[in-house]
Amino acid sequence: xxxxxxxxxxxxxxxxxxxxxxxxxxxxxxxLRPRVLERLVHHAYGRPVRHSAETGTGKSTLLxxxxxxxxxxxxKDDRGDGDSLADVRGSPLLAVDHVEFVVGPTQLTLPxxxxxxxxxxxxxxxxxGFPFSQLDYYFLYPPLEAGGLLVLDDIHIRAVNDLFRFxxxxxxFALVEVVRTTAFFRRTTAPVFxxxxxxxxxxxxxxxxxxxxxxxxxxxxxxxxIPRGMKERLRTLxxxxxxTERRRR
Numbered sequence: 001x002x003x004x005x006x007x008x009x010x011x012x013x014x015x016x017x018x019x020x021x022x023x024x025x026x027x028x029x030x031x032l033r034p035r036v037l038e039r040l041v042h043h044a045y046g047r048p049v050r051h052s053a054e055t056g057t058g059k060s061t062l063l064x065x066x067x068x069x070x071x072x073x074x075x076k077d078d079r080g081d082g083d084s085l086a087d088v089r090g091s092p093l094l095a096v097d098h099v100e101f102v103v104g105p106t107q108l109t110l111p112x113x114x115x116x117x118x119x120x121x122x123x124x125x126x127x128x129g130f131p132f133s134q135l136d137y138y139f140l141y142p143p144l145e146a147g148g149l150l151v152l153d154d155i156h157i158r159a160v161n162d163l164f165r166f167x168x169x170x171x172x173f174a175l176v177e178v179v180r181t182t183a184f185f186r187r188t189t190a191p192v193f194x195x196x197x198x199x200x201x202x203x204x205x206x207x208x209x210x211x212x213x214x215x216x217x218x219x220x221x222x223x224x225x226i227p228r229g230m231k232e233r234l235r236t237l238x239x240x241x242x243x244t245e246r247r248r249r
Contacts, residue, residue: 007066007067009045011066012041012045012066012067015062015063015066015093016034016037016038016041016063018093019034019037019059019062019063019093020034020037022059026058026059026087027057027058027082027083027084027087027088028082028083028084030058031058031059031060032058032059032060032125032153032182033180035179035180036153036179036180036182037059037060037063039177039179039182039184040060040063040067040123040151040184041063041067043149043176043184043186044067044120044121044149047120047147048069048120049067049068049069049120049121050068050069050070050117050120051068051069051070051071051072051117051118051119051120052064052067052068052070052071052072052119052120052121052122052123053071053072053073053074053119053121053122053123053140054071054072054073054074054122054123054124054125055074055075055106055110055123055124055125055126055127055136055140056074056075056123056125056126056153057073057075057084057085057088057101058084058088058125060123060125061073061088061094061099062088062091062093062094064098064099064121064123065093065094065095065096065098065099066095066098067121068098068120068121069098070098070100070117071098071099071100072100072102072113073088073099073100073101073102074102074106074109074110074113074126074136075101075102075103075106075126076103076104076105076106077103077104085101085103089101105127106126106127106132106135106136107127107132107135110135110136110139110140111139113139115142115143117143118143118144118145118148119140119143119144119145119148120145120148120149121148121149121150121151122140122141122144122148122149122150122151123151123153124136124137124140124150124151124152124153124163125151125152125153125154128154128157128159128160129159130158130159130162131159132159133152133159133160133163134162134163137163138195141172141192141193141195142192142195144187145187146187146188146189147186147187147189148186148187149176149184149185149186149187150167150173150184150185150186150187151182151183151184151185152164152167152182152183152185153181153182154181154182155178155181155182155183156181164183165205166203166205167183167185169203169204169205169208170193170203170204170205171188171190171203171204172187172188172190172192172193173185173186173187173188174186174188
């Protein structure tokens, strides 16, 4: 199977042109715009894309089927309500041998799926109600390799923007760019945050100062909740957070 490194750029350019020629509202449930797909190619190209995954399906699926040697699509069956899955599966632009569809609500399919390979690229563009993008992230961030690409679509929606703001602050990710309403992040070499533990005090996002609660500053309440022995680690993390990051938030 081919990877992004092996696919000639001319072929990718032809594929992008073919996808751009599709109707803007194809499929009806929505899809990434041509400029976003172009940037996806730009950021994915140059390192092998052996395994990738996305929530939702659309024009991105067509592109991933050529970029990735094995692409996982977690999407619901929307027959009679957009028919996006049927449209994608029936498209002549789909490289069917490179795609595996996991059909059903991601709230059910992702928890039961067992990843057997690290992921090089992840696109979160499934259900947008709170906390569904967060659930997608929870199950997809552990297998994402250092140096891999995380793409988050529709960050203008508040529930998704909550995740965007978390990712901007988190040590595991570096924001590469925002195109329209799509954000591109690169996975850093920071250790994987333990998905089965708590450790909220280790996440930069939780170090932001919030308005005080009645009678006691929230920061003081948070300090009182930090487990013994973790306060020095928190001080170190706060120093590494730096004034620049705080000003950006």
